[in-house]
Amino acid sequence: MPHYRRQVHVILTTAAPETSAETFTGLMDHVAQGFEALGAAILIVGVIWSFLLAARAARRSGWSANTYLVLRQAFGGTLLLGLEVLVAADLLRTVAVAPSLENVYVLGLIVAIRTFLSFSLETEIEGVAPWRRATMGGAGTIRRAAASALKPETPP
Numbered sequence: 001m002p003h004y005r006r007q008v009h010v011i012l013t014t015a016a017p018e019t020s021a022e023t024f025t026g027l028m029d030h031v032a033q034g035f036e037a038l039g040a041a042i043l044i045v046g047v048i049w050s051f052l053l054a055a056r057a058a059r060r061s062g063w064s065a066n067t068y069l070v071l072r073q074a075f076g077g078t079l080l081l082g083l084e085v086l087v088a089a090d091l092l093r094t095v096a097v098a099p100s101l102e103n104v105y106v107l108g109l110i111v112a113i114r115t116f117l118s119f120s121l122e123t124e125i126e127g128v129a130p131w132r133r134a135t136m137g138g139a140g141t142i143r144r145a146a147a148s149a150l151k152p153e154t155p156p
Contacts, residue, residue: 028096035089039082046078053149060149070149076125083114083121 054071061067087110094107123129 025097028092032089032093032097035085035092039085039089042085043078043082046082047075050074050078053146057149066148073125073148074146076121080118080121080125083118087111087114 050071053074054067057070058064058067090107090110094103
């Protein structure tokens with residue numbers, strides 16, 4: 001009987017580090033999934049919010065260029081924020097869950113594509129290249145869209 005206990009102890013102590021690594025990997029996978037869910041929620045809520053802001057702007061001044069600008073700025077800002085959160089999920093998954101050379105390569109491609117999309121979206125929303133944006137006030141497109149949609153109506 002004592003020999004049996006010693007074997008069980010050896011088996012348990014050798015399995016513990018492996019279980020700890022698996023637990024960490026599983027936890028990080030769940031955290032990455034949480035970031036992905038957050039990114040999806042940002043996109044869904046942001047799209048709804050963008051259309052609500054545009055509807056409010058349209059109610060105040062009709063379907064005008066201002067209404068389009070409000071929709072475009074709010075939706076573009078939502079896309080940028082959603083992309084950033086999804087990049088964080090990809091980064092976490094690649095570094096903590098499945099670190100391999102192939103996954104790092106795929107992450108590099110994903111980040112390059114999302115960086116290009118972010119650059120294009122910011123240029124489109126702001127109307128100016130990022131290196132000239134300091135004169136435009138930087139980030140805050142959703143805030144500007146909301147302020148534009150919610151500002152009091154000026155009498156004609």
